[in-house]
Amino acid sequence: MEKFDLFKKFIEQSLGKPLDDLTAMPVSGWRAVEALWPLNSKFKKNIHQIRSLPFDVTFCKEADAAIECLATKPFSSWDNLSAGAWRVLLERHQQAITVCLANELSKNPVMPLPEGLSPDQETVAVAIFLLHQMALPFPAKDRSDFELPPGSAKASLRLH
Numbered sequence: 001m002e003k004f005d006l007f008k009k010f011i012e013q014s015l016g017k018p019l020d021d022l023t024a025m026p027v028s029g030w031r032a033v034e035a036l037w038p039l040n041s042k043f044k045k046n047i048h049q050i051r052s053l054p055f056d057v058t059f060c061k062e063a064d065a066a067i068e069c070l071a072t073k074p075f076s077s078w079d080n081l082s083a084g085a086w087r088v089l090l091e092r093h094q095q096a097i098t099v100c101l102a103n104e105l106s107k108n109p110v111m112p113l114p115e116g117l118s119p120d121q122e123t124v125a126v127a128i129f130l131l132h133q134m135a136l137p138f139p140a141k142d143r144s145d146f147e148l149p150p151g152s153a154k155a156s157l158r159l160h
Contacts (some may be wrong), residue, residue: 029104
């Protein structure tokens with residue numbers, strides 16, 4: 001699903017009105033960071049494993065599917081994602097926060113958002129807007145020099 005279609009569908013389902021009937025307000029960089037911050041909890045348990053993986057664009061579609069899942073089941077589990085998709089999501093998350101902070105320093109709004117969303121809905125809306133189908137503004141930081149157990153790059157991060 002395209003980013004705008006996903007965003008529109010999520011907003012309309014969340015607020016029960018067509019997007020065209022809603023008044024959008026500019027979201028500051030800091031407010032966008034606050035909205036994205038709860039996603040840190042998704043990475044926390046396996047952050048050292050995820051950070052050690054090389055970034056691989058072949059996992060972008062799986063990462064987008066995980067964000068699409070957030071739109072239909074907010075804060076649903078990502079336990080079945082491949083390690084590569086986790087790495088893509090982490091890179092997007094970190095770079096989105098960087099972009100939001102740069103916009104805050106420049107006093108530029110990051111995106112429009114209608115009023116009336118709960119904090120959880122705002123997190124999902126900002127994640128869709130910034131992370132879904134995200135073209136990275138900066139090169140992915142190479143963290144692949146970390147020692148990695150054999151086979152981990154393609155395996156699930158679920159502990160067995």
